[in-house]
Amino acid sequence: MEWVTSPTAMQRTALRLRREGKRIGLVPTMGYLHEGHLSLVREARRHSDVTVVSIFVNPTQFGPNEDLKSYPRDPARDRKMCAQTKVDYVFAPSEADMYPRGHSTYVVEESLSRHLEGATRPTHFRGVCTVVAKMFHLVLPDVAVFGGKDAQQAAIMERIVRDLNFPVEIIVAPTVREPDGLAMSSRNAYLSADERKQAVCLSHALHWAQEAFRKGQHEAAELKSGMAKVILYAPQAKVDYIECVHPETFEIVPVVKKGAVVVMAVWIGKTRLIDNAIME
Amino acid sequence: MEWVTSPTAMQRTALRLRREGKRIGLVPTMGYLHEGHLSLVREARRHSDVTVVSIFVNPTQFGPNEDLKSYPRDPARDRKMCAQTKVDYVFAPSEADMYPRGHSTYVVEESLSRHLEGATRPTHFRGVCTVVAKMFHLVLPDVAVFGGKDAQQAAIMERIVRDLNFPVEIIVAPTVREPDGLAMSSRNAYLSADERKQAVCLSHALHWAQEAFRKGQHEAAELKSGMAKVILYAPQAKVDYIECVHPETFEIVPVVKKGAVVVMAVWIGKTRLIDNAIME
Numbered sequence: 036m037e038w039v040t041s042p043t044a045m046q047r048t049a050l051r052l053r054r055e056g057k058r059i060g061l062v063p064t065m066g067y068l069h070e071g072h073l074s075l076v077r078e079a080r081r082h083s084d085v086t087v088v089s090i091f092v093n094p095t096q097f098g099p100n101e102d103l104k105s106y107p108r109d110p111a112r113d114r115k116m117c118a119q120t121k122v123d124y125v126f127a128p129s130e131a132d133m134y135p136r137g138h139s140t141y142v143v144e145e146s147l148s149r150h151l152e153g154a155t156r157p158t159h160f161r162g163v164c165t166v167v168a169k170m171f172h173l174v175l176p177d178v179a180v181f182g183g184k185d186a187q188q189a190a191i192m193e194r195i196v197r198d199l200n201f202p203v204e205i206i207v208a209p210t211v212r213e214p215d216g217l218a219m220s221s222r223n224a225y226l227s228a229d230e231r232k233q234a235v236c237l238s239h240a241l242h243w244a245q246e247a248f249r250k251g252q253h254e255a256a257e258l259k260s261g262m263a264k265v266i267l268y269a270p271q272a273k274v275d276y277i278e279c280v281h282p283e284t285f286e287i288v289p290v291v292k293k294g295a296v297v298v299m300a301v302w303i304g305k306t307r308l309i310d311n312a313i314m315e
Numbered sequence: 316m317e318w319v320t321s322p323t324a325m326q327r328t329a330l331r332l333r334r335e336g337k338r339i340g341l342v343p344t345m346g347y348l349h350e351g352h353l354s355l356v357r358e359a360r361r362h363s364d365v366t367v368v369s370i371f372v373n374p375t376q377f378g379p380n381e382d383l384k385s386y387p388r389d390p391a392r393d394r395k396m397c398a399q400t401k402v403d404y405v406f407a408p409s410e411a412d413m414y415p416r417g418h419s420t421y422v423v424e425e426s427l428s429r430h431l432e433g434a435t436r437p438t439h440f441r442g443v444c445t446v447v448a449k450m451f452h453l454v455l456p457d458v459a460v461f462g463g464k465d466a467q468q469a470a471i472m473e474r475i476v477r478d479l480n481f482p483v484e485i486i487v488a489p490t491v492r493e494p495d496g497l498a499m500s501s502r503n504a505y506l507s508a509d510e511r512k513q514a515v516c517l518s519h520a521l522h523w524a525q526e527a528f529r530k531g532q533h534e535a536a537e538l539k540s541g542m543a544k545v546i547l548y549a550p551q552a553k554v555d556y557i558e559c560v561h562p563e564t565f566e567i568v569p570v571v572k573k574g575a576v577v578v579m580a581v582w583i584g585k586t587r588l589i590d591n592a593i594m595e
């Protein structure tokens with residue numbers, strides 16, 4: 036496994052691999068890897084000859100009052116996990132190399148990005164789209180794998196690839212969960228022992244919605260209020276949003292059809308967690 | 316020469332050429348080709364194995380009151396000129412294929428784009444950056460050649476390539492001029508015979524500035540007022556802007572150093588022309 040920090044070196048390597056006819060698979064991450072990320076790596080490997088994991092805590096996707104500085108980091112552990120999962124290249128650039136002085140270009144998606152995560156975090160998706168475009172140009176992947184937990188992000192990735200014609204196939208891999216149902220996330224590290232127990236309310240609420248949907252409840256308002264009731268059992272949980280949306284446009288739907296996505300963001304104390312489920 | 320209209324077919328061809336180790340040179344145009352464009356094609360050929368000319372009157376770079384509908388078009392003549400100049404592929408997609416329903420992603424440059432052309436045409440550069448990003452992803456060029464007449468556009472292209480790490484080298488080719496000095500432009504077709512004569516005032520003003528600079532005049536204010544006086548000789552000419560700017564950042568400079576660019580936009584009747592000169 037090679038650990039690459041220079042964007043120029045990464046791009047040169049990628050151009051060479053492409054010329055050699057190798058298929059490149061990219062898993063973009065912010066590091067502090069967990070089993071969820073490793074499942075994305077395995078998915079990338081199934082679709083490519085060479086697997087690249089990027090590790091970069093991207094400053095442009097954090098708002099001014101968000102957790103950029105406290106975001107958990109452990110490069111040594113990440114390195115070991117990548118090596119064990121047979122990653123070929125880890126691309127871990129510095130902030131100064133990724134955003135040189137006078138950086139002034141952004142990729143913006145103006146439809147799906149406007150609400151839900153985009154409402155709570157107004158410049159978040161602009162930062163995500165920009166860094167992903169940069170990663171696509173530096174790593175030149177044939178396929179890029181994103182986690183299903185960030186459903187809105189994944190839908191936006193599909194949209195920017197379509198709109199800007201990136202020669203990249205997006206694969207969205209299923210959310211990996213702890214045994215009790217909590218979706219794996221680097222931010223779970225923020226939770227106290229008690230909060231960790233309460234955090235299971237997200238997946239419980241989604242499970243309830245899935246069951247209700249299967250029993251014939253297709254009214255978004257009913258599904259939402261039922262989920263909010265499940266969340267109420269966790270005393271430190273506070274709903275940011277619960278919505279039923281179209282899987283591609285992420286427009287809010289009043290009537291939930293098969294394939295629609297129920298998305299939610301919930302504060303557990305000072306930690307904001309998101310999760311989602313596809314209704315089927 | 317192949318005439319390609321499908322974005323998918325163009326990208327598939329480009330991916331194949333890349334795998335074969337061919338260097339691709341792109342000249343992005345809006346068609347209605349003239350000798351200026353052909354000089355870009357020859358420059359592209361000097362740096363590549365396969366030359367692609369894109370012809371697309373890009374709607375997103377026109378403002379609501381601009382000349383999108385009346386912009387001159389002559390595909391048959393363009394085709395002939397491309398064949399004669401030994402272009403390998405012409406990529407001429409439709410508007411519907413380039414901007415499918417629900418298109419919502421843009422590339423924005425927020426520093427160099429804000430003034431001069433960007434002040435008069437607020438969404439212009441957003442449209443240019445977006446369509447160029449799309450062309451880069453569809454044609455996968457090693458080098459892309461832009462005309463020096465659009466100096467601000469060329470500087471913005473260099474900036475977006477740097478900021479988003481496109482694996483593309485930008486070449487800016489010198490402006491090609493009519494025998495009397497008028498910079499070649501598809502929009503010259505709008506000029507009446509009388510306006511055509513007056514349009515030479517732009518290059519005369521730049522010539523005056525170049526001479527004054529060589530004689531030691533480095534004050535931007537003096538250069539600008541001298542140029543404005545030259546323009547006054549053309550009765551139907553009206554200055555939009557004349558500025559002295561840094562060649563990379565396009566920031567306005569009060570003192571003009573070697574390498575600075577004098578840029579100008581002038582209305583000749585209802586036609587808006589731009590031109591520029593590097594002070595040396």
